[in-house]
Amino acid sequence: MKITNITCYKKEMGLFYIKVDTDEGVYGFGESSPMRPDVLMQIMNTVIKPQVIGMDPFQGEKIEEAVLRKHYKISGQLLASAYSGLEIALWDLKGRYLNQPVYNLLGGLYRDRIPLYASSMSRDLTHREEADKIREAIERLQVKAVKIKVGPRFGTGLPVDLKDDELKVKAAREAIGPDCKLMIDGNSSYTYIQAVQLYERIKQYDIHHFEEPCPYYDIDTYVKLAHTLPVPIHVGEQDWNIYTFRDFISKGACHLYAADPVKCGGLSSAKRAAALCRAFGIHYVPHNTTKGVGFAAAIHLAASSPECSNYYEYNIEKNSTRERYLKQPFEVKDGCVLVPHKPGLGIELDEELMEATLEVIR
Numbered sequence: 001m002k003i004t005n006i007t008c009y010k011k012e013m014g015l016f017y018i019k020v021d022t023d024e025g026v027y028g029f030g031e032s033s034p035m036r037p038d039v040l041m042q043i044m045n046t047v048i049k050p051q052v053i054g055m056d057p058f059q060g061e062k063i064e065e066a067v068l069r070k071h072y073k074i075s076g077q078l079l080a081s082a083y084s085g086l087e088i089a090l091w092d093l094k095g096r097y098l099n100q101p102v103y104n105l106l107g108g109l110y111r112d113r114i115p116l117y118a119s120s121m122s123r124d125l126t127h128r129e130e131a132d133k134i135r136e137a138i139e140r141l142q143v144k145a146v147k148i149k150v151g152p153r154f155g156t157g158l159p160v161d162l163k164d165d166e167l168k169v170k171a172a173r174e175a176i177g178p179d180c181k182l183m184i185d186g187n188s189s190y191t192y193i194q195a196v197q198l199y200e201r202i203k204q205y206d207i208h209h210f211e212e213p214c215p216y217y218d219i220d221t222y223v224k225l226a227h228t229l230p231v232p233i234h235v236g237e238q239d240w241n242i243y244t245f246r247d248f249i250s251k252g253a254c255h256l257y258a259a260d261p262v263k264c265g266g267l268s269s270a271k272r273a274a275a276l277c278r279a280f281g282i283h284y285v286p287h288n289t290t291k292g293v294g295f296a297a298a299i300h301l302a303a304s305s306p307e308c309s310n311y312y313e314y315n316i317e318k319n320s321t322r323e324r325y326l327k328q329p330f331e332v333k334d335g336c337v338l339v340p341h342k343p344g345l346g347i348e349l350d351e352e353l354m355e356a357t358l359e360v361i362r
Contacts, residue, residue: 151189
């Protein structure tokens with residue numbers, strides 16, 4: 001079997017899907033992190049596609065070498081994100097060809113339902129609006145954990161307001177009650193001392209984990225945080241190679257690791273992160289907010305990886321671009337997403353709708 005074509009479907013700042021076709025009529029879908037679909041398109045068409053057309057889709061290591069190692073001069077998050085979509089599509093393709101769900105190809109079914117936390121992406125709501133939003137998600141999904149944003153987000157240039165962050169966390173805890181787990185996500189907003197000061201302000205609200213409080217690349221700061229704050233530190237959603245995985249995990253810079261399959265190079269790379277988590281005795285809690293093909297990949301990762309033993313992220317925004325292209329939505333029951341058992345990723349996309357509403361490049 002040979003790869004014959006790669007088709008890209010994109011919507012600016014919303015979606016980047018990849019379809020891989022073969023000479024035997026078998027195909028697979030993947031997804032890349034959609035931060036800059038225009039740039040990902042250029043990388044896919046000029047860097048990745050020329051390398052993989054004609055290759056055997058089962059030769060994953062050779063394909064990874066042809067794309068990532070050969071182009072080491074431009075290695076980085078964008079190349080890894082683009083490659084992630086291709087790599088996930090190849091797993092979907094192989095599963096369809098073998099009539100097996102992807103989790104069986106990744107190690108077998110370890111769990112058939114994944115506990116979720118309701119993840120709010122908002123930074124523009126009042127504290128009351130945010131509290132109402134997460135309370136509604138708890139009632140609708142029956143989840144036992146939620147996550148809210150704190151800080152202004154890395155790169156905005158805005159000053160932090162620790163008092164306002166404290167009031168937001170307080171409102172959230174009062175809204176969800178004492179038994180629901182509360183997580184916070186800083187998106188790299190704080191310096192080391194600001195992160196410490198914020199935790200001192202909010203520690204009475206029983207924080208389950210503190211995600212990416214400081215700039216995501218600063219391993220030394222995370223080592224200090226992990227040894228200073230009595231709260232699990234969660235980091236890794238931006239990371240894209242095994243050496244960064246190794247350094248964060250082996251140096252004790254986190255308690256929860258979050259390499260994202262749509263950013264880190266796909267499922268093979270994610271499984272390497274899981275193995276490192278096992279070796280160092282920490283949880284693997286992959287970041288994923290897609291609710292589409294990428295979420296399906298993350299579900300199969302969790303289904304086959306013992307290290308994925310914590311709550312999984314579930315985007316509660318109601319304007320999900322990706323979800324509309326699923327012929328059948330993911331099944332959420334009693335706060336858990338049920339693992340799909342059909343071949344490949346176990347989902348089917350509405351290709352007619354994609355052709356009609358997305359930019360398509362063949």
